[in-house]
Amino acid sequence: MQDWQTIVTECGPLVWRTAYRLLGNDADAADCFQETFLAALELSRRQPVRSMSGLLVRLATTRAIDRLRQKGRREHCQAESRDYDETGSSGPADEAQAQELVGQLREAICGLPAQEAKVFCLRYLSEMSYRQIASQLGIGINIVGVSLYRAKARLREALGAVQMDKDEVSHEET
Amino acid sequence: MRKREDKLSEAIARLKQEGLSQELPKEVVDETLRRMADRGSRIEDSGAGIRSIRNPKSASRNLYRLAAAAAALVLLGYTAGRLTTPKPMDLDQLRDALTPTVAAALEPALRARLAEEMRRDYQLALAGAYVRVKQELTEQYRSDLNRFAFQMLAASNAVTNELLTQLVQNIDTAQTQDLRRITRFLYEMEMNRVQDRTQFASGLQTLAYRTDAIAQVVADARPTGPDLPPVEPGKTYDERNKP
Numbered sequence: 189m190q191d192w193q194t195i196v197t198e199c200g201p202l203v204w205r206t207a208y209r210l211l212g213n214d215a216d217a218a219d220c221f222q223e224t225f226l227a228a229l230e231l232s233r234r235q236p237v238r239s240m241s242g243l244l245v246r247l248a249t250t251r252a253i254d255r256l257r258q259k260g261r262r263e264h265c266q267a268e269s270r271d272y273d274e275t276g277s278s279g280p281a282d283e284a285q286a287q288e289l290v291g292q293l294r295e296a297i298c299g300l301p302a303q304e305a306k307v308f309c310l311r312y313l314s315e316m317s318y319r320q321i322a323s324q325l326g327i328g329i330n331i332v333g334v335s336l337y338r339a340k341a342r343l344r345e346a347l348g349a350v351q352m353d354k355d356e357v358s359h360e361e362t
Numbered sequence: 363m364r365k366r367e368d369k370l371s372e373a374i375a376r377l378k379q380e381g382l383s384q385e386l387p388k389e390v391v392d393e394t395l396r397r398m399a400d401r402g403s404r405i406e407d408s409g410a411g412i413r414s415i416r417n418p419k420s421a422s423r424n425l426y427r428l429a430a431a432a433a434a435l436v437l438l439g440y441t442a443g444r445l446t447t448p449k450p451m452d453l454d455q456l457r458d459a460l461t462p463t464v465a466a467a468l469e470p471a472l473r474a475r476l477a478e479e480m481r482r483d484y485q486l487a488l489a490g491a492y493v494r495v496k497q498e499l500t501e502q503y504r505s506d507l508n509r510f511a512f513q514m515l516a517a518s519n520a521v522t523n524e525l526l527t528q529l530v531q532n533i534d535t536a537q538t539q540d541l542r543r544i545t546r547f548l549y550e551m552e553m554n555r556v557q558d559r560t561q562f563a564s565g566l567q568t569l570a571y572r573t574d575a576i577a578q579v580v581a582d583a584r585p586t587g588p589d590l591p592p593v594e595p596g597k598t599y600d601e602r603n604k605p
Contacts, residue, residue, distance in 0.1 A: 192395070192398055193395060196391055196394060196395055196398075197391070200386050200391055200394075201385075201386045204384065204386040204390070205382065205384060208380065208384045209377055209378065209380050210377075212380065214387070217384075218387070218390045218393075221386075221390055221394060222390070222393060222394045222397055225394050225398055226394075226397060226398060226401060229398055229401055230401075286376045289369070289372060289373045289376055290373060290376045290377050290380060292373065293370075293373035293374070293376075293377055294377070312374050312378075313374070313377060313378055340370065343370055344369075344370050347369050347370055347373065348369070
């Protein structure tokens with residue numbers, strides 16, 4: 189019997205940050221938050237859970253990636269309409285570039301295969317170790333490494349391709 | 363490649379920064395807990411349970427109800443048991459009725475069991491006796507073997523000593539006989555030598571006599587002359603050769 193009120197209070201911020209990072213707006217993050225805890229409730233009823241925080245992060249990442257895929261290449265209006273003071277950057281131009289870069293990365297993650305996207309997010313956004321990722325996803329450590337390598341290669345390619353497209357557009361305009 | 367790597371790292375860092383500045387809204391937590399409570403109550407109705415997010419008052423009320431129901435059930439069972447208990451039977455009658463049947467039913471089994479136990483005991487005893495006899499025979503065999511070995515060794519030593527004594531005696535006898543034979547041969551050789559010497563001496567004397575006789579004959583037949591020394595007759599060779 190688990191005290192879910194305590195679990196939600198303690199692990200809620202972590203789940204929220206995980207969801208918000210990938211989704212970039214409050215509405216989607218809230219939906220993802222609720223779906224994550226409901227899925228954890230169902231899962232804990234069927235089988236014992238060793239690491240509740242790891243399970244929640246994994247579920248939040250999976251739900252967020254699914255939601256991101258459903259949204260497709262839509263713009264994250266709410267994230268872009270934030271005040272520029274929040275990140276403490278040097279100015280509006282830098283902030284706009286950063287938001288654009290983040291949007292490109294989200295789109296690139298959206299284009300990754302499911303397992304590679306999960307492994308990448310758990311490793312670089314949730315900062316899990318290879319062993320933790322392998323335990324949470326039920327795969328081998330070698331597969332984690334391979335998936336991570338491929339994900340990074342695809343993301344580098346995607347970000348580079350986007351940059352090249354922009355350079356071509358600006359060159360044609362000039 | 364380096365530029366792409368820097369861009370990916372920068373994008374990851376920016377993305378991580380995005381989540382850090384966001385606070386979890388209270389209403390999201392409340393809504394989540396409400397939905398989990400609804401889901402939990404549905405689970406409770408279907409047999410499983412999450413009680414920790416339910417209302418504590420309703421939980422204690424249910425507990426009281428459950429305790430009262432359990433107490434009523436216990437009382438009902440006790441009463442029904444008392445009412446439906448049969449009268450106690452007559453034990454003597456029951457014993458008399460059951461004794462022949464039980465005895466008839468148990469006797470073959472007891473006999474078989476007794477026979478089985480006796481057979482097992484005999485087997486155990488025989489096995490123990492066999493082992494004991496085997497050990498005793500083995501020990502006796504070893505002791506007899508050692509005794510015979512000592513006797514054989516002693517007898518062989520005596521025979522060997524006797525044979526050696528005989529050998530030494532034979533060697534002594536042979537040496538004595540050889541010594542006697544050698545002595546006799548030496549004596550014979552000495553006697554032969556003395557006899558040869560005597561014969562040689564007599565031969566020499568004979569030769570000397572004959573030489574003197576020849577010399578006399580030659581002297582008698584020698585021509586006479588003024589310058590020749592006269593031959594003295596009647597002198598022997600030894601006498602003539604004396605200085």
